[in-house]
Amino acid sequence: xxxxxxxxxxxxxxxxxxxxxxxxxxxxxxxxxxxxxxxxxxxxxxxxxxxxxxxxxxxxxxxxxxxxxxxxxxxxxxxxxxxxxxxxxxxxxxxxxxxxxxxxxxxxxxxxxxxxxxxxxxxxxxxxxxxxxxxxxxxxxxxxxxxxxxxxxxxxxxxxxxxxxxxxxxxxxxxxxxxxxxxxxxxxxxxxxxxxxxxxxxxxxxxxxxxxxxxxxxxxxxxxxxxxxxxxxxxxxxxxxxxxxxxxxxxxxxxxxxxxxxxxxxxxxxxx
Amino acid sequence: xxxxxxxxxxxxxxxxxxxxxxxxxxxxxxxxxxxxxxxxxxxxxxxxxxxxxxxxxxxxxxxxxxxxxxxxxxxxxxxxxxxxxxxxxxxxxxxxxxxxxxxxxxxxxxxxxxxxxxxxxxxxxxxxxxxxxxxxxxxxxxxxxxxxxxxxxxxxxxxxxxxxxxxxxxxxxxxxxxxxxxxxxxxxxxxxxxxxxxxxxxxxxxxxxxxxxxxxxxxxxxxxxxxxxxxxxxxxxxxxxxxxxxxxxxxxxxxxxxxxxxxxxxxxxxxxxxxxxxxxxxxxxxxxxxxxxxxxxxxxxxxxxxxxxxxxxxxxxxxxxxxxxxxxxxxxxxxxxxxxxxxxxxxxxxxxxxxxxxxxxxxxxxxxxxxxxxx
Numbered sequence: 001x002x003x004x005x006x007x008x009x010x011x012x013x014x015x016x017x018x019x020x021x022x023x024x025x026x027x028x029x030x031x032x033x034x035x036x037x038x039x040x041x042x043x044x045x046x047x048x049x050x051x052x053x054x055x056x057x058x059x060x061x062x063x064x065x066x067x068x069x070x071x072x073x074x075x076x077x078x079x080x081x082x083x084x085x086x087x088x089x090x091x092x093x094x095x096x097x098x099x100x101x102x103x104x105x106x107x108x109x110x111x112x113x114x115x116x117x118x119x120x121x122x123x124x125x126x127x128x129x130x131x132x133x134x135x136x137x138x139x140x141x142x143x144x145x146x147x148x149x150x151x152x153x154x155x156x157x158x159x160x161x162x163x164x165x166x167x168x169x170x171x172x173x174x175x176x177x178x179x180x181x182x183x184x185x186x187x188x189x190x191x192x193x194x195x196x197x198x199x200x201x202x203x204x205x206x207x208x209x210x211x212x213x214x215x216x217x218x219x220x221x222x223x224x225x226x227x228x229x230x231x232x233x234x235x236x237x238x239x240x241x242x243x244x245x246x247x248x249x250x251x252x253x254x255x256x257x258x259x260x261x262x263x264x265x266x267x268x269x270x271x272x
Numbered sequence: 273x274x275x276x277x278x279x280x281x282x283x284x285x286x287x288x289x290x291x292x293x294x295x296x297x298x299x300x301x302x303x304x305x306x307x308x309x310x311x312x313x314x315x316x317x318x319x320x321x322x323x324x325x326x327x328x329x330x331x332x333x334x335x336x337x338x339x340x341x342x343x344x345x346x347x348x349x350x351x352x353x354x355x356x357x358x359x360x361x362x363x364x365x366x367x368x369x370x371x372x373x374x375x376x377x378x379x380x381x382x383x384x385x386x387x388x389x390x391x392x393x394x395x396x397x398x399x400x401x402x403x404x405x406x407x408x409x410x411x412x413x414x415x416x417x418x419x420x421x422x423x424x425x426x427x428x429x430x431x432x433x434x435x436x437x438x439x440x441x442x443x444x445x446x447x448x449x450x451x452x453x454x455x456x457x458x459x460x461x462x463x464x465x466x467x468x469x470x471x472x473x474x475x476x477x478x479x480x481x482x483x484x485x486x487x488x489x490x491x492x493x494x495x496x497x498x499x500x501x502x503x504x505x506x507x508x509x510x511x512x513x514x515x516x517x518x519x520x521x522x523x524x525x526x527x528x529x530x531x532x533x534x535x536x537x538x539x540x541x542x543x544x545x546x547x548x549x550x551x552x553x554x555x556x557x558x559x560x561x562x563x564x565x566x567x568x569x570x571x572x573x574x575x576x577x578x579x580x581x582x583x584x585x586x587x588x589x590x591x592x593x594x595x596x597x598x599x600x601x602x603x604x605x606x607x608x609x610x611x612x613x614x615x616x617x618x619x620x621x622x623x624x625x626x627x628x629x630x631x632x633x634x635x636x637x638x639x640x641x642x643x644x645x646x647x
Binding site: 195203204230234237238 | 303304305306308329330331332333347348349353358359538539540541542543544545548549559560561562563564565566574575577579580581582593595627628630631632
C-alpha cells in the first residue's frame with residue numbers, strides 16, 4: 001500500500017472528536033413519525049452511540065442548546081407561530097430533514113386546503129375568536145430550505161436509520177423514489193390490482209414501506225406520497241372504465257398526502 | 273425419444289423421489305389469489321383442480337370441475353426469483369487498519385455451505401426459453417455471474433407441456449412453445465379424460481431417465497404420442513394473441529419517432545410491473561449498506577427496472593426522463609436490440625407483462641400498431 005493510501009485510510013478510520021448533535025422538532029402532527037425514532041429499539045442504542053440526541057422532548061426533558069448538526073422536523077405549518085418558529089429551527093440546523101407526510105406534503109390536515117378553514121373553526125369551536133390558524137396546512141419546504149425529505153405516514157424506521165446512517169458515513173441514502181410495485185414484486189406479493197382489483201395506489205405511490213398494506217392483502221393507501229413521474233391520470237382513467245366513480249377518486253387521492261402536487265391535481269380533476 | 277406413461281397417482285412418487293435425491297422441489301401452488309412458485313412439501317401442494325383466467329390487466333383464479341393438476345398457464349412469478357433472487361448480497365467488506373477486508377475473496381473464503389439443489393417442477397416451454405435466455409445473459413459472455421451460476425448449476429427441470437392456452441399467451445408466434453423441446457430433464461404432458469388421468473413423460477437427460485426408475489412407468493404408445501400432438505395443436509389454436517416477428521427488429525429500429533410511443537406513454541404508469549414479472553428481464557441495481565460506525569458494508573443487488581428514473585441516471589441527471597423514452601427502450605430492447613445483443617428476442621410470449629400491467633398495456637398490440645402504421 002502506498003503512503004498516500006495509508007494516510008487516506010487513517011483519515012477514514014479516525015474517530016470523530018465530537019458526536020453530531022441531533023434535534024427533533026414537532027409542528028402540526030400526530031407525533032407518530034418522531035415515535036419511529038423511539039421505535040428503533042434495536043438500533044436506538046447504536047444511534048445514541050454515534051449521535052448526541054440533544055433535543056428530543058418526546059424522549060427526554062434534557063435539552064442541549066443548539067446549533068444542531070441534524071434536525072428532524074415533523075409536522076406541517078398551520079399557525080402563524082409555526083411559520084415563525086420553523087425559521088428559528090432552520091437557523092440552528094446544519095442539515096434539516098423533514099420526516100413524514102405532514103412535514104413533506106402538509107399531512108391529513110391539509111384537507112382544509114380544499115375548503116374554507118373559517119367555516120370549520122365556526123363549526124367546531126365554541127369561541128372561534130381564540131383560534132389563530134392559517135388558511136392552509138403547508139409543508140416545511142414551502143417555508144425554509146429543506147436538505148432532505150423522508151416520506152411516509154408514518155415514516156419507515158428503517159428509512160430513518162438509513163438516512164441517519166448515510167449522513168454519518170457521508171453517503172447518499174438508499175431511499176428510492178420508484179413505485180411501491182417494485183417492493184411488492186421483490187417480495188413476491190401477488191398484485192391485488194390485477195388479481196382481485198380494482199383499488200391500490202401502489203403504481204403511483206413512492207416505495208419505502210416495503211409494501212406493507214399489499215402484504216396484508218390491502219391496496220396501497222398512498223402514505224408515501226406520489227412517486228417520481230406519477231401518471232395518476234392514466235390510473236384514474238383506467239379505473240373509471242372499471243366503474244370507479246369520480247367521488248371515490250377524489251377520496252382516494254385525498255389521503256395523508258392530499259396536498260402533494262400530483263395527488264392534489266388528480267383529486268381536483270375529479271371534483272365536481 | 274424416450275417416452276413413457278405413468279398414472280396420476282405416481283406424480284406424488286415423482287415429487288417424493290426428487291426429494292429423496294436431495295432436491296429442494298419448487299413448484300406451482302395456490303397462494304394469495306394466484307398460482308405462484310414455492311417449495312412443495314408433496315404433490316398435494318400442486319394447484320389441483322384450479323385454473324386461471326387472464327386478460328389485459330386481469331387475473332382470476334378459478335375452480336375447475338375436475339382434478340387437473342396443470343390446467344392453467346403462468347402466474348405472476350417466474351423461476352427467475354430462484355436463479356436471480358430479487359435481493360441478494362454480493363459481498364461484505366469491513367474496514368481495518370490496513371484498508372478494506374473482503375472476507376469473501378478467494379484467499380479467505382469461508383467454508384461455504386453447499387448450494388441448494390433445486391428441482392423445478394412444472395416449467396412451461398416459454399419459461400424454459402426464458403431460463404435459456406437468462407443463462408445466456410449471466411453465463412454466456414466473457415464474464416460469468418458467479419451468483420447465478422451457483423444457483424443454476426445442477427437444477428433439475430421437470431417441464432410441463434401446456435394443454436391449454438392462457439388469455440394472454442402468445443408463445444406460438446414467438447416460437448417458444450407450447451410444447452417443450454429442449455432444456456429439461458423430464459417433460460410431462462397431462463392427459464385427463466373421463467376415466468383415465470395420466471401423464472406422458474419424455475426423458476431429456478440420463479438423470480431424468482434415472483429418476484423415472486423410481487416411478488411406475490410403461491412405454492408410451494404411438495397413440496399416446498398422437499394425443500400429445502393433438503393437445504399441442506389444440507393449445508396453439510386456442511392462443512388468441514400473436515406477435516408478428518417478421519422483420520420486427522428493423523421495423524422497431526426505424527420507428528423511434530413513431531407517434532404510437534407517445535400514445536402508450538400517456539397510458540403507462542412507469543410502475544415497473546411488466547419488467548418485474550418478465551422472466552427474461554435481468555436488470556439489477558446495487559446498493560451499498562453500511563453500519564452506523566462505517567466499519568462494515570454490504571453490497572446488495574436488487575431487481576431494477578428500465579422504467580425507473582434512477583435506472584438511466586448518470587452524472588447530471590437521468591437520460592430517459594419521459595415515459596415515452598422508457599417504454600420505447602423496454603420494448604425496443606425486448607424485440608430488437610436483444611437480438612443484436614444475445615441472438616434471440618428477449619420475449620418468450622408468456623404474456624405476463626400483459627396480464628400484470630395494472631392498466632393492461634399489451635406488447636403484442638403495441639408491436640402491431642407500430643408495424644401497421646409505418647410511414
